[in-house]
Amino acid sequence: MSVEITLLVLLASAFHAGWNAIVKIGGDRIAVMAVLTFFGSLVSLAVLPFVPFPNQDSWPLLALAVVIHTAYHFCLPMAYQYGDYGQVYPIARGSAPLIVTMGGVLLVGEVINFLPLLGVVFLSIGVMTLALDSKDGLSKNPKAILFALGTGVFIASYTLVGGLGARQAGSAIGFAVILTIGNGLATFVIALFWKFKEIKKVVLGNWMFASAGGGMQVGAYWIIIWAMAYAPLGMVSALRETSVLFAAIISTFVLKEGFGVWRFISSGLIAFGIALTRYR
Template identity: 35%
Template sequence: MTPTLLALALGLFSAITLALANLSVKMGGDILVSRSILQLSASLLTLPAIFIVPFPDEATWRALAIAVPMHFAYQLALISALKHGDLSLVFPIMRGGAPLLTGILAWFVLGETLPALAIGGLIIATIAVIWFALPADGMRIDAHPDGKALFFALLTAAGIAAYNVTDAAGVRIAPSPFTFIVWLFVFDCVGITPLAIWRRREQYLPLLKEKWRYGVAGGALSILSYGAALYAFSLIEAARVSAIRETSVVFAALFGALILKEGLGARRIAAAFILAAGLALLQFTR
């Protein structure tokens, strides 16, 4: 297999595992507890790697001090989005909304020019996100049943865009990119797990015993997804990997419709394909 084909296969694997990780959290029932178990599992699974990667220097600790709270804020928004809305609705908006928001802000605020194909991709992706957000036929906008879910999905998208910036800075200043990544995974549970224990109190241990499989599966899938993407970045251009990874929105819509039996399946699957196509155009033409 050539490096390009391997990178594309890894990007596709990363997309599927990313969608599956969020599916496992949604299937866990209690989103807060499931997410806390996911983060704790990812931290424990990553912990042995701290003895392999170079130790963080002072600059890396400062970067982690910014990145960890940023990830915690993103996790809070994500939990609220999954709590209030279907996976097939909120996942495509929050994952597709992050590069979409970045592209729109860079175009209007920073004055960055985009090629014609990228502008076309931006328009296509925007239409797809609006299509996702529209209520069922015959329902008024002000009576939209998913208003909270859409708000938190967009907030999650903003969180993804924000932590992408902090993570990019962290991996660049660390002694090794893997130093920052490993220690970020290790510390990623320090906010959400204590919060879940405090919020659920007596319920936490019974829920942990009942739902731990979903959280552990999600933690392992998160590491596999991120690891596959990182290795693919070393083989081909990052934009091409990012574009193929955006197909995670399609898999999330499919999983929501076929596994969770969520409503409006056909419309959301079609919108997910259109969104992935728009984001791919936006990535490939940068």
Template identity: 35%
Template sequence: MTPAVTAAVLLAAVTHASWNAIAHRVTDKLVGFTLIAGGGLLIGLAMAPFTAPPARAAWPFLLSSAAIHIVYYALLMTSFRLGDFGQAYPIARGTAPLVVTVLAAVFAHEVPDGRAAAGIALSCAGLTGVALWGLRGRRPDWAAIGAALATGLSIAAYTVVDGLGVRASGSSLGYFAWLMALHGAVISAYAAWHWRGDTVALLRPFAALGLLGAVLSVTAYALVLWAQTRAELAPIAALRESSVIVGAAIGAVFFKERFGVPRLAAAGLLVLGIGLMLHAG
């Protein structure tokens, strides 16, 4: 985890939380996610002619990741529809790092040393704290929690698949361009079929907001894919999920959701965990 990799992943965390907040702000979740995925499709198609195509060995990972991303979008839409942003986002993002740690050890043979493992565990404790604070004083909505947990599992799955795929591709930009184009095309096609002749009318009022979300989404994942070619998957996943703290702040400022002392404590744990990961090895 060099300073350049760390800076890239932290920037990805900020841009990721921002596009998720934009998606949550659009009342019709399918509209929001269609604009973001469609914008990703346009950006991917624009990039593809100017990047080296992924190596043949990367295509099974690329196709699998596109399918997992489609499932992820569907689950994330469900999470945002059922739960508050400040609840759904931390649970979804906080589930992923520990699962990535296990999957990376099994499939990428990346076993973190003691300090890195402690950093990942502390970071996950902080993320869990943010999620639990989102549940305070209310009966748990198990449907919303279940959707957010399933979203987290899909995040872990595509993180590991893309980590292996981008390393096999020979071109992180080429892999990224085709990934955006593939899953963006499927989501856009589904939305056009679902809405029939009303597609343009439904998308137009949110077009500018949705395209801003697309740029932020593309930026966030391009940075993560680049980082995955230069560092192990589990620390990147844990560091990336510092977006949960950003998301909590966005929820407090824009959605009038309380931040509170427990979230500050959770943020402190996350920072300590990041520090351990940066000094591991």
């Protein structure tokens, strides 16, 4: 990957950790997610006239990506309902890169050399072991683990489907913009029937907070989809997981969840993994 793509993916990682923190602390998790994604879809609608429309060949993958993303939008807040930010986030993000790498190899025949592949492994191990530093302990919080792992499966799925769709679309950013419109509106409409009172409360009390999160959410996804059109799926996905480092900072200094020895070890593994993914 070029330096430019690397820096943009790191920026997307910071955005991703930020909007996840908003979902965790902004009130009812599903209601916050619904409002956040709705504002994100409005941002996407605003830029829609200025981006190329994706090729018709990519429409089936676009529709599938909308479905997967919408399911992800409900699984993630459920995980935060049961577990800490510092526990759920690394499990959800850490379970995805190896799945994405295997999918990239099997589905599109991507060839990743030994050192970048080893970097993906170290990065995955690093983000997973961050979960061991949770104050609750993994064995004491099985529902959080189940939903976090389910979220990881959705992350891997939409990463693969979105990456492949963007390559067929002709315009990666056009694909991403329409995708974020679709999943944002779908999430909001479904949640409206389930959490109407909670959504109303978020809109009246925290709409500026949620709108900022929506901007970070779509911005992060646009960057990742664009990067996947020009760099290997597994490498982009692996570097994206550095969002766990930003999450560790938020967990420590904002949510006051602490920073134990496992987080130092995991951070070292992640840094080593990032370095290896840069080798060709």
